[in-house]
Amino acid sequence: MALFKNRKVFIFILLVVGFVGFLLAGLQSETNGNRSQTVVRTFPVVSTTLLNGQSIESASSLLGDEYQLVNVWASWCGICKSEHSYLMTLAQRGVPIIGLNYRDQQLAATGYLKDAGSPYNEIIYDPKGQLSIELGVVGTPETYLVNASGEVVYKHYGKLTEKAWQKRFARYFDKGMTL
């Protein structure tokens, strides 16, 4: 009888451990939950202007590399400022970054980059947030991983950190780069 009871407890513990382990695996997994996108969004094909005043036919024509980052920022955004130095490091490592200047003033934005340096290859100027709405921007900063055909592979909310970079982005850029 005692053995039977122990076995019952044993089976129960196994079940609980199994279930909790399963949930833990789910937590660690990268494909599950809100972080994966069920619909692949594409980079909007709309005409836009760059921060230097140049206007271009289609925003997606800026996507020259196999993979690049699109970083949403603004000079009024405090967290963007703290993220900036990390973006500079990434740029130095050779990661192509396109800036998306979001609801900002042209003078403030250029001044900001003059002081802090620019990590961006190109900068889209979007003072009314039109392109950003199309892209699905919720706030600043946000970083999108976009491939050459304009598909948004991954969207990162908030400040980009080394940890997030290693987990989500690094593998797309590891060819011929020292990361």
Next chain:
Amino acid sequence: MLGESGLLALVLIALLSSLSFAHYGWCRFQTKSSRASLTFISRLNAALATFSLAVLASLFLSDQFQFAYVAAHSNSALPPFFKFAAVWGGHEGSMLFWVFTLCLWSGLISLHSMHQSRYFQNVLWVMSGFVAAFAWFTLLASNPFSYAELFVSEGRDLNPMLQDIGLIFHPPLLYLGYIGFSTVLAFALAALLENQYDHRWIEYCRTWVISAWMLLTLGILIGSWWAYNELGWGGWWFWDPVENASLLPWLTASALLHSMRASARHQQLKLWSLSLALVTFCLSILGTFIVRSGVLTSVHAFAVDPTKGVALLAILAVTLLCSFILLFKHSDRIKSAQFNAIASRGYAVFLATGLFCVATFTVFLGTFYPMVYELLGLGAISVGAPYFNALMLPLTIGALLLMGLVPYLKWRKGSLISLRNLVLVWLISFAVGIGCYLAQVKDWQPVVALVWGLAAWVVSSHLYLLWRYRRLSFMVLAHIGIAMLCVGAVMNGYHSYELNRKMAPETSIDIDNFRVEYQETLWYVGPNYTAEQASIRFSFEQGQAFVVKPERRHYQVRVMNMSEPAIYSTWHGDYYVTLGAKVDSQSYAVKIQYRAYILWVWCGALLIILGAFLPLLKQASILTTRATHGAIQES
């Protein structure tokens, strides 16, 4: 300084509860002395938690954006009403609300007249364990009082989806319900902690089960109503993982309500009651884990952080292991009475409990299956409404059949009326139900007809019960409410329709027996949004007419567009109009839906909740009589 005082209160709760938990545990199991009392600590914690929550609310009301949580969920232009609701609008605040509710419930338990007894002290001990676990979790992993990294002069605003009267009540009620089950678990565990299993725990915790269950039901109802009215989806239940997460404890708690009845009065199903009491709160924790960790894809998109999930999982695992191992240890000594006959109310209750458990398992499987599938690397899969509807329908039909039968059965054995009369009553009510249905629709569906017939059977047999005992009871109201809800749900599922049209001012379309006329577009400015409002007139052949005004709102701070549907309700269904995107300079995509019998769903649920008030009122009146009686004796 205000923010710090709230934080200090939270720290005190964490320290006091964990110290007193350890101290009481030591006294209780090592020195066997019974001098330690948790009454005072429980009350103090309740006061501290209330203070802490009040501080957070005042930070919101006075726009203290130096706090990260306030900055992320509020804005100076947000109406005060919503500033207050924003307290539980995000993860950190809702965890504080968890702690507050836990403390509140345990404070309430400490007010019981027998609070100094060993049994009640054990209950408070289990509760203080939970308070400690969640207070530390809130403090270390999701502190709402932490400062923002950078100074901002303006907040990010509350998510517009949450800016609705629904938000003010939905999460707190849900939490009150969820966490209310911690008391039920504590009562059951305390009974198992005694050397001699004390059967009276069921008597003591009945009020708590019913109040927690009622609050959870109300919370789910308001959530559902909110999704229907605010989110503009036009449905009332979506089998979304987060909805399922709240349904799971609801189902086991409903089963508990049934089995408790058998345990309390007739010594039956005791182990069932204990297991259900233990599992319900575990499912509540699991629900919180699902919502907060973002492990399942859901419409409830919260800012998710996997690390927070680990802590919740740890609490879940410890609770599950401790409680069930204790139950296994005692299971041999707990003897339940046997059923006397298949045709008895006791056996029917057993079947009902079984049906609830099967339903729980069905929902559980459907909720977690996509995750298993993805983890095994088989690709993505979504288990949606078709699975749940297909499996829940036979269960519902079985439940309705059983519910209609119960009023005619005696507890021990036999029925109140003869088999011939029973079949006769069944046939008549079934025919009346189907008749009601056929009179209303042109194209009838067999499934809907079946549910109508069975619902009429449930109503007629409960009216018989009402007539026989001349007393309105929880059971009568709840079962009639369920019957109404089932009719509403199937009618809604089978007889709703929708159409999408491009409409410009001064155009109209004709549908079936009514005409829809787009009159004009209006613009106005709200407190933290701007809106376009369409004025759309419905006119029926019979001469009725009404105007609805759906809106599209643009929230500047979050740069979000929200559609505000307009609804015109009738007893047989809602006309539900959503203003879609602007198609050209003048016209909009307009979605017109007819949602059949939705009012029946709300009314059925309200009736169930109303039913739960009856035993609570009775309990309250007993308490007041006892109090006045006691006062007289003392004087």
